[in-house]
Amino acid sequence: MSSSESGFPIEYQGFKMLITLVEPQRLHPHEEIIPPNLDKLKASIWRDGFQASPIIVDQETLVVLDGMHRLATLKDIGCRFILSCLVDYYDPRISVETWCRGLRDRGVDPLALVEDAGYPTHPSGDRWGESLMLATPEGWHRIGGELGVEEAFRALVALEEEFKGKGFAIKHISEAQVEEGLASGTLEAALVPPRVGKEQVVSYALEGRLFPPKSTRHVLPARPIDVNIPLKDLMAPGISLGEAVDKLVGALSGLDVEERPPGATYHGRVYSEALIRFKEA
CATH class of the missing domain: 3.90.1530.10 (Conserved hypothetical protein from pyrococcus furiosus pfu- 392566-001, ParB domain)
Structure with a gap:
């Protein structure tokens, strides 16, 4: 100490x-x-x-x-x-992990909602890393291309508001809970922020x-x-x-x-x- x-x-x-x-x-x-x-x-x-x-x-x-x-x-x-x-x-x-945003189904395609909000998405083989991601049972998608960390977090805040506006219930969940929720069907999708290093x-x-x-x-x-x-x-x-x-x-x-x-x-x-x-x- x-x-x-x-x-x-x-x-x-x-x-x-x-x-x-x-x-x-x-x-x-x-x-x-x-x-x-x-x-x-x-x-x-x-x-x-x-x-x-x-x-x-x-x-x-x-x-x-x-x-x-x-x-x-x-x-x-x-x-x-x-x-x-x-x-x-x-x-x-x-x-250092991330607090992900678990999204419960409200009859709206979450991938389409992200793109309608002005953020292009790209299928990704990566999961946890430096990009803002949308995780769904069908696969993971990088949001907004190669966003910097600050841009990614600004996009996260904006998308949270978009999902709330469409009636989605949003819950802060751990990375492990994302995997569990998608596998069990208790989550429609999750917004996954970029990981941030200690430095x-x-x-x-x-x-x-x-x-x-x-x-x-x-x-x-x-x-x-x-x-x-x-x-x-x-x-x-x-x-x-x-x-x-x-x-x-x-x-x-x-x-x-x-x-x-x-x-x-x-x-x-x-x-x-x-x-x-x-x-x-």
């Missing part, structure tokens, strides 16, 4: 994490937020009175890998510190450039949950960051840690990662 940070270290099968507090102005998000989601999350956090799970942050650059909406919400309500889990982003066990995530964030919401899906060996730090400790007027971190470490030291293997369900979502759950001793 970075020598400049202190906190509560945890480890899962050699993968090291540091739970700590970071001042929000030092953090660099890499994706935009969805305003309606922000409103719902703010209401939920105020109701609960705590930040349940830390955001995931690169230990060297303080680029936020996961938790853009939590960061924006906590900043908005006046938190001086953000509960964060610092990781070595360049650990090869951390992968690009970091460079965009440090330059203040943001990808659209749900552009990347960071998969870790494990992530902490149920840390449950009260908002009053995150707002904490009149104490230093060091004092706040010391209080955090003291609180976590009194809790038990439970490991849940990959495939566990938490709040209705099945996680492909192991979960490190904090609970009362």
